[in-house]
Amino acid sequence: MSKNIKSVIANFNPNAHVKEGTFAPKIQEEDKNLIARINKSRTEKFFPSMADMMIDINKIESAREGWNIFPTPPDNVYNGIKESIREQGQLNPIVVWEQKDGSYMCLGGHTRLLIFKELLLETGDEYYKKIKCHVYEENQIDEIDAQKIIIIDNATQRAQESPAVQREMVKACRQLFKKTESKKIGIKRKTILEDIADYLDMSVTTVKYLSAQDKVIQPLLELGDSKTITQSLVNTFARIPTELQEHIYEKELWKKELDGCQLKELPGAVTVEDVDSIYNKAKRYQFKAEPVILSHAIPRSFKKFSLAADKEDMEKLIPKLSKVISEMDDIKAETKDTLIEILEAYK
16 A cells, blocks of 8 residues: 555545545555455444544644543654654644534544644644644534544553553443443343454453452552463453452552362452462463364263373374273273374374
């Protein structure tokens, strides 16, 4: 894809209606099919029909306090965006909502708007007086929709930043969806977790785990956010009582590596003694045997089991085991045949 068409796609909204005096990128005929194959942004998917306009930056205010849950990007990221805008101009429109007094509320693109204001002061260049915007008209959305748009618009770019950001998005979405549940009485709908997963482009399982992490004490959450411990371990901690989490943190048990069996046992812990017992168990190792293709179906009554041996020992073991099995008179013929065929497969 050419650099030019990438820039065009970044500014193009195929469903937008264009008002007089608004911007509209010029698109060559050969590029239309390519653009048609580009997925719509998640914001457009759930809240379509935006107008595209150039708006004076002084008419645009930040979203209301508490609505924008996303922190300002770190300095290196912020400065990178600023340099990109200085050198290439604005590639992606910001998202705004028209207000009754004629001003606009920024729903997506707070960083770009701030950078435009900074660059106007620094350079005096009139280019930075107006900014490209996707606009929602005053009566097109309500306050709940506006807050959802803030989350969705940011989610695509910032969902991978950290588990902390992901948790905040899921938490905010849960609160918003609970407020709108009453609107859908009598209508078959998805669960709140499924709705959030759709909005944030996550799996339902991920949303479920992130929601459950609210039950994890802050020190352990911070260890997970800093990648000192795994997210899998954080999810396990969410399933045990707070006092047991505090014990694990204070005694620094979280520093000990748990095997798969211990991780499965930990959510069943009820007392401090249970936790200590699980952590003090000798490390166990799980393995799965390689699949074997048999010449016959295995009856339901069969019980499968695994064996492991050193590769060099296999050559000695297989003939001896096969001989012993074939000479046994107290097991079924079908069991003999199955065991021998499995062993022969590893020769």
